[in-house]
Each structure stands twice: as C-alpha cells, then as structure tokens.
Amino acid sequence: MPQHIAIIMDGNRRWAKNRFFPAALGHAAGANRVRDIVKTCIDLGIPYLSLFAFSTENWKRPEEEVSSLMSLFMTYLQKEIDGMNKNGVRLKVVGDKSRFSASLQDLMDRAEQQTAQNSRITLTVCANYGGRWDLIQATQAWQQAHPHQSLQELTEEALAPHLSTAYAPEVDLLIRTGGESRVSNFMLWQAAYAELFFTDDLWPEFSPEGLRRAIEWFGGRDRRFGSSAPI
Template identity: 50%
Template sequence: MDGNGRWAKNRLMPRFVGHERGLNAVKKTVKGAMELGVDALTLFAFSTENWKRPQEEVNKLMSLFMLALQREVKKLHENNVRLRIVGDTSAFSYEIQQKIRSAEELTQENTGLALNIAANYGGRHDIVNAVKTWAKSNPELAIDDLNEDAISQNVALEDLPLPDLLIRTGGEQRISNFLLWQMAYAEFYFTDELWPDFDKASLQKAIESFQNRERRFGKTSEQVQNRC
C-alpha cells in the first residue's frame, strides 16, 4: 500500500493525512475483496524498515494502528472476517499487543475473508525465523535434512494457499521485502494509482489483469493448455 505521503504532498497536506486516507482505502478494499469473492487478502501496513522513518511519523502511525484496532475489529467480526497480524508484534506497545490478541481471538473462528495485516514484517526475517524455528523443533536432524517443505511450513501464513497476485500501488515496481518466500510464483501487478485512491474498482481491474495471464509454473504453454 504505497503512496500515502505523496498523495498528501500533492494536496499540500501533512503526510499523516495521507495515512488517514490510506486507512479509508483499506476499508474500501477489504469490502471490495469480500464482494468480489477473494479468499485471502494480506496488506503490508508497516515493514521492519519503516522504524527508520521520522519518529513523529512512526508515533502517528502507531496511533492510527491502535485506532483501527479499536474501531474496525467489531465490524470485521460482524462480517465473518478472520483477522491476523503477521510480523514481530513484540516491538509494539503493550496496549497494541493486547488489542492484537483480542482481535485475533475474537475473529479466529470466522470463515469468511482471511484478512492478514503485515505489521513490523520483513520477508528476509520471516525466512530466517522459519529456519530457526525448524532447527529448534528438530534438534535431532542435520542441516541437510532442511528442505523447501520445512521452510514453507514455518513461514508466515503457512496455513493458507500461496498468494496468486501481488498488487503494488504508487508507481514503484519492486517487492520491498514482502512475503519473499511466499511470492515465488505470484503474478505482479503495478499501478501508478496512489493508495488513498485505491478502491473496489481498482482491485477489480487488478484481478481482471491477473485473469488474462497464463500461469505456467515452469511448464510450457502447450502443457498448460492441454491440461485445461
């Protein structure tokens, strides 16, 4: 979700206003995802690198995160959405950690959209942590026993199907340490649209682009077509 700051700057507003409008875009996109039949949606809200931003901006982002947890979780629950926070939540304040636990417990049995918020998340850290978790859980095994399946079972979102589509707004064309392991075969969609302007129509346009692509997973076009 990129472009909040630029959206505000283009309107001669403080950057934080862009983040506030970005939260509105989250609401519209989540609603749109449910209406379009999306099974799982993961939003990259705050990366491990974002702590490097000016302290005032970080503080306001944490306040906005807290506000969203206070105001939106009940609505998500009422709409059968399962909410999960992905990342190292230990870096957040005690109050935010408590709200995260409460939100996840409240919605954990819901069977609708799986909404994942990546907060204090980094793809490299995710992979390293997966290897460490495997090693600690299997002290009797040698390093040569480590394989792709073992890592896949220990990275974030291991219980969900692998992502089909990555959408990045704001004109940037890079993955920026997001779900590096999980995105190995995902399709990428880049748009110049700034995140505060993103909505259901924007999401539908990205999905339509995805639907027109041929996914071969290492095979030839002829193999894929014959299978269909």
C-alpha cells in the same frame, strides 16, 4: 479468480504531500481505503487478502511519523473489530511484534482472538514484517522443532509450515500501488510465483474498480509455474 491477493499499500505520504497535508492524514486516508478493498474482496469471493502495513525498514522514518502510525494502528483495530465480525473477517497480524508497545501487542492478540471463528475472508496485516525476517524466523522455528537434525536435512516442504502465513495459500496476485515497480522485501517466499501488478494510483486513490481491473488482468495471464504449458 485469485485465491490470495497481497497488496503493497504505497503512496500515502505522496497523496498527502500533493494536498499540502501532513503525512499522518495520508496514512489515515489509506487506512480508510482498506475497508473498501476488504469489502470488494468479500463480494468477489476472494478468501485471502494480505496487506503490507509496516515493514521492518519503516522504523527508519521520522519518529513523529512512526508514532502516528502506531496510534493509527491502534485506532483502526479498535474501530474495525465489530465490522470485521459483522462481515465475517478473520484477522491475522504477522511480523515481529516484539518491538511494538505492550498495549498494541495486547490489542493485536485480542483482535485476532475475537475474529478467529470468522470464515468469509482472512485478512492478514503485515506489521514490522519483512520477507527476509520471515525466512530467518521460519528456519529458526524448524531448528527448534528438530533440534537433532542438521540444516542439510531442511527442505522446502519442511520449512513452509513455519512461515508466518502458513495458514494461507501462496500469493496468486501481488499488487503494488504508488507507481513503484519493486516488491520491497514483501512475502519473498509466498509470492515466488505471483503475478505482479503495478499501478500508478496512490494507495488512498486505489478504488474497488482498480482492484477489479487488477483481477481482470490476472485472469488473462498464463500461469506456467516453470512448466511449458499454462496451468
């Protein structure tokens, strides 16, 4: 059973387009799907789930769509906080939050604080996140913590605690919905040895049964981590 599942939630806009809906309704449908997937992970005993909600590249989308995404994010946090506490969900929001509005940043911080003591599952929402950004900020954080050391002394073991998801184990299973087969700058370090599962299901269509199929597929993989024998 994977300990950390990460999901690239792709296909909201295409789901809406197929139904002649505006993109905002597709994103809303995708947000509703999150609840089912989190609950399934809880039922299966998956301790860490990370979701790619908004990438550093998503700012290139039309201003109206970006604005609706920000509003949806605020609504989601406000609506789901009680349910998270009821179900033992600890929320973490990682990414460069500085570009978000002050009210959204405050809401993120309060949601994290209010769920900090929960322990059934850690739900990481990656917002304005990119794997390259993560590596850069981690390197800068290491340099600030060791101002008198040269970058020549930086090791993998020294850098890892400064990554935005240092509280979580590395990703075991990375799932991408929507029919695309790329990682799109998501958790480049954390998913270095992840098993990659791609599905044609658009994110609003990705059901708990689909998640179980991905986990079953994962269970049949031989994970070698560079060695000659499965681990």
